[in-house]
Structures are given as C-alpha cells and as structure tokens.
Amino acid sequence: MLPNAKIIHTVRGAEDTCLSIFRTKFTQLHNYACDLGELGGYYKLYSELMAHWHNTFPSTIYDVNYENLTKNQEEESKKLLEFCELEWSEKCLNFHNTVRDVKTASNYQVRQPMYSSSVGGWKKFEKQLQSLISALK
Numbered sequence: 001m002l003p004n005a006k007i008i009h010t011v012r013g014a015e016d017t018c019l020s021i022f023r024t025k026f027t028q029l030h031n032y033a034c035d036l037g038e039l040g041g042y043y044k045l046y047s048e049l050m051a052h053w054h055n056t057f058p059s060t061i062y063d064v065n066y067e068n069l070t071k072n073q074e075e076e077s078k079k080l081l082e083f084c085e086l087e088w089s090e091k092c093l094n095f096h097n098t099v100r101d102v103k104t105a106s107n108y109q110v111r112q113p114m115y116s117s118s119v120g121g122w123k124k125f126e127k128q129l130q131s132l133i134s135a136l137k
Helices: 014-023 028-034 036-056 066-071 073-083 090-097 121-125 130-136
Strands: 007-011 061-065
Touching (some): 014 028, 014 121, 028 036, 036 061, 061 066, 066 073, 073 090
Parallel strands (some): 007 061
C-alpha cells in the first residue's frame, strides 16, 4: 500500500514501557493494561511481532532507542533524519516549542524538553512489579 514508506519504531526498556502503559488510563478496549502479568505477555507478543516485521521489511523499519535518544538527542535525531532522507534542522532539538494540538496520553510530556528522568523508573517499584518481571522472562 505504501511501497516507499519508512517506519519509525521507538524501542524502550520493557519494564519502563510496561510501567508507563500500566500508569495510563486507557479505555476498556485495553484491559490488559490493568494487569501486570497480562501486560508482560502482551509485551512479549509485541516483541515477536516486531521481530517478524523486521525480518519481512529489513530496510524499512528504523528503531529509535529511547534511552539513547534521551542521552544524545542531537546525534540520535540526526541518524533518524538521515534514515528518513530529511535535512537536519536545529528545530528538532526544540520540538517542545512547536505549537500544535496534541491528543495523546503524553500531551503534557511533548511540551517539555527532552528528559531522561523516567529511564529506569521501574526500578523504584521492582518489588511491586514482580508479576510483570516474571511475565517478561
């Protein structure tokens, strides 16, 4: 359908990703998000699905590593733009200043500069996340 499409896939640590999903109030269509064990199972399915798509379209999907992006925003942004065959702009570093409607659960976060304070945030709740951690193994 989109033969020249380039797909950008953001990859983040599994525990942090699942904790973020667990903390977000989703509709009833996403009941798995309310059960840590089930959420871990869904994450494993997602990982398998992404492995399939990487094998099927190896040069079409670009993984942006969230942790690397928060540490090296400019370097990682330049790599992403190169993959997309786009020119670099300093505005990429100031994405949070763009005036636009945001209708996602992260509407507050996109208005903030890049930050890394949530990297490894799951470790504060490691004891409470045992069912998730077991499901991810």
